[in-house]
Amino acid sequence: MDALMLRFLQGYVRGTFGVPVWQTICRRADLPVETFEPMLRYAPGLADQVAAEAAAVLGRPVETIWEDLGTYLVTSPGHEGVRRLLRFGGIGYADFLHSLEELPGRARLALPDLDLPDLDLPEIRLTEIAPDRFVLDCRAGLRGTIRVLVGMLTAMADDFGTLCLIEAEGEGRIAIRILDRAHAAARPFDLALPEG
């Protein structure tokens, strides 16, 4: 997961704050490289370490940076693929939430090679407390994962046109409360990938 998170973080910081800021972060983190490859392996925990440097350089809490990264992944046109893969989860936001438990299974289907212990996919468990109240528990090796999820869930709620209250509750737990399922029009989603 570190490789993927580092790659995302790199894209987010460079795209939002500019390349020089990213270079400063890499220098401070004492990294030998400035670009991360999502398909390669990096030391476990490196993403948390780089995020901590990003927090120091940008002068914002690391939690905010991870949450913004989650939002960026869903909303940035350059990562349309992430949003699309998440939208395959269901017709409505509640369906989508339930589909999150299948996420590791879907990832393994797409990339059988992912099924390696050192890849450390997050474990996600969704509990429906009431039709409009959910608790999502997530166990992941990276501390930032839960915050990235908060950002993604918030952005996906917008995507489905659903009004929600989403809050991180301590380490590894997110509380979700659906206030209005048809708050706004959902963003269009074509099952077929646009050609070209």
Place this chain on the structure above:
Amino acid sequence: MERDPDRPVPEQAMLARFMPMHLLLDREGRVLGAGPTLRRMLQRPDLAGARFEDLFEVRAPGGAVTADQVLARAGHRFRLVARNGVRAGLRGMGERLPDGRMLMNLSFGIDLIAAVRELGLTDADFVATDLAMELLYLAEANAAVTRELRGLNLRLEGARLAAEEEALTDPLTGLRNRRAADLVLARLCAARMPFGLLHLDLDYFKSVNDTLGHAAGDHVLEVVGRILRAELRVEDCAARIGGDEFLVLVVKRVDLQVLRGIADRIIQRISAPIPVAGKVAQVSASIGIVRSSDLAAPDPVRLMALADRALYAAKRAGRGRSIRLRSAAD
């Protein structure tokens, strides 16, 4: 149209819910009902009562035309194409019901992605148990991973080329280095390609270093590098193979006049005074010339030994000149 009055409408609604691509036919093969996704594909307001064979062309089993023939021959698995021009094919199974009606359940099979695009289908067109969504998801995830891998390959290839270039280049002069020159020389010999070899050593270079300093010496080497690049063609190879020692491989040139001409021009230009930090460095060059044709079987080690001796002879003969040895016996 045949309809059993004892069967209530909910049966159709139930079929539509579980099988959005079903086709219910009367015993003669005329449409009694169809699931919503299939109706969407056929796009016919007058679907009820239409004949199976007017709607579909049977691709397998071969020779079957009517619904009856299809079910009799391959009810467990058949393939159809709609006659309305939709390109996505259909796969299906079916059976004659006890009351004589025929029930078929169709699917897009491997044409799913094309069908979704062609018909603008949405997730509401598929039932929860259908793996269509998983297939679409997989195709898309796969495309994303492939794209990422292609990008990685390109980036790695770029890095590899840069590293290779760096490993073969002398950083000070921008000429090739010893390793690169050895590779080119070995390749030319192996390919039996004719070439001329100039082994060049600077004269009086040590005194530039001693009197003007190493920075001035480096500057002189850079100037020599520029001269060699200017005097040679891109297909030739000029390398710095030692401190003030250079090797030039002139490809496909064994004419002695030509090689001498190149050597003398290089010596002449190197012998011109080189201004450096307000002073002037004065060097010259000695060159030993050999040709691949000087040996019956060109071999890098023997050619270099010969060139070395020619260079030594040039130095001994007073420097600032080029010498060619005719054979090892000279």
